[in-house]
Amino acid sequence: xxxxxxxxxxxxxxxxxxxxxxxxxxxxxxxxxxxxxxxxxxxxxxxxxxxxxxxxxxxxxxxxxxxxxxxxxxxxxxxxxxxxxxxxxxxxxxxxxxxxxxxxxxxxxxxxxxxxxxxxxxxxxxxxxxxxxxxxxxxxxxxxxxxxxxxxxxxxxxxxxxxxxxxxxxxxxxxxxxxxxxxxxxxxxxxxxxxxxxxxxxxxxxxxxxxxxxxxxxxxxxxxxxxxx
Numbered sequence: 001x002x003x004x005x006x007x008x009x010x011x012x013x014x015x016x017x018x019x020x021x022x023x024x025x026x027x028x029x030x031x032x033x034x035x036x037x038x039x040x041x042x043x044x045x046x047x048x049x050x051x052x053x054x055x056x057x058x059x060x061x062x063x064x065x066x067x068x069x070x071x072x073x074x075x076x077x078x079x080x081x082x083x084x085x086x087x088x089x090x091x092x093x094x095x096x097x098x099x100x101x102x103x104x105x106x107x108x109x110x111x112x113x114x115x116x117x118x119x120x121x122x123x124x125x126x127x128x129x130x131x132x133x134x135x136x137x138x139x140x141x142x143x144x145x146x147x148x149x150x151x152x153x154x155x156x157x158x159x160x161x162x163x164x165x166x167x168x169x170x171x172x173x174x175x176x177x178x179x180x181x182x183x184x185x186x187x188x189x190x191x192x193x194x195x196x197x198x199x200x201x202x203x204x205x206x207x208x209x210x211x212x213x214x215x216x217x218x219x220x221x222x223x224x225x226x227x228x229x
Contacts, residue, residue, distance in 0.1 A: 007032075007118050007205055009046045009081035010072055012103060013065070016091035019057040021128040024194030025083045025201075031214035032206050043206050044081070047072075051102070058087055069102050076109055080116045080123055081201060085194075086130030089152060096137035096159060107138040112181050120205045123183045128194040132187040136160040140185065145228065147174045149190030172226040173197035195220045200227065 009029055013022060032043040049072035050065035057063060067075075076082070084107060086092055095103055107125065115121045127135050132148045133156055135141050142164025148156050150170045160166035172193045176185040184204070188197035199222040203211035215221050 007044045007080050007120060008078055009044055009083065010067075010076075010079045011046060011048050011083040011085065012069070012072065012106060013048055013050045013055050013063055013085065014087075014091075014095065014103060015052075015055045016058050016094075017055070017085045017087045018129060018191070019059045019061050020191045021085035021087065021131065021194055022057065022063065024192060025085070025126065025128060025198040028195055028198035028202065028214060028218065029081070031217045032202050032210055033213060043210065044202075058091065069106070073102060073106050073109070076106060077113055079110070080118050080120065080205065082107070082110045082123075082125050083198075084125070084127045084131035084134050086128050086133070086148070089130065089155060092130040092133045092152075093155075093159075096133050101137075104134060104138045107134055107140065111138070111140055111179050111183050111185070113183060115182050118205075122205055123181075124201050124204065125183055125185045126197060126201055127185075127187040128197065129188060129190045130156075132156060133159055135185065135187065136163060136166065139163050140179070141166040141176075144176045144185065145169070145174055146176060146185075146187045147171045147189050147228070148187065151190075169228060171228045172223045173200060174228045175200070192220075196223050196227070200224065 047066045051069045132146045145167035173188040
């Protein structure tokens with residue numbers, strides 16, 4: 001990866017999100033290390049964007065933002081990876097039912113961006129657990145496939161049907177392929193499945209060796225055999 005164009009990711013957070021949905025991608029992205037370095041310098045820089053200075057997870061853990069949603073929205077083109085964590089159903093649907101949600105608008109705007117300026121040239125929109133509900137509510141799942149926590153599949157089917165036809169199945173993660181813009185959309189199943197989906201994301205943007213090393217550090221081998229491509 002070029003020193004001048006590092007890979008950048010942004011995790012969008014909100015009140016009531018699930019802690020593991022947030023931590024799994026954040027931790028995994030942080031372990032994308034440069035080969036043969038002793039300083040463990042990461043290949044990916046990640047920022048946390050929130051609507052307020054501090055948000056509270058469903059588990060009662062306070063997360064402080066690095067940038068505001070307004071700042072994230074204004075700089076979406078700077079990011080190669082955009083992560084949408086999920087939550088419990090009530091909190092998830094509250095976001096989906098807000099027609100003026102800046103969260104949903106950012107997903108939609110990111111999905112329409114051209115190729116990244118990093119060496120990878122890729123942009124990836126990654127949803128964790130019920131984050132796929134946000135993809136549906138943003139109108140991004142028509143004609144696509146996705147997954148979510150298995151207990152929420154019936155509710156996701158109901159929501160997605162309002163926007164078109166979506167193939168929803170129970171998998172560790174699902175690669176929905178490229179959108180018309182060239183942005184790749186990946187969704188994970190519940191909770192710890194976010195580690196697997198993010199390891200797969202690392203493989204796409206940093207290579208198999210980088211992803212394998214991150215999996216080893218995490219002690220969580222990517223369960224690709226349970227994924228859908």
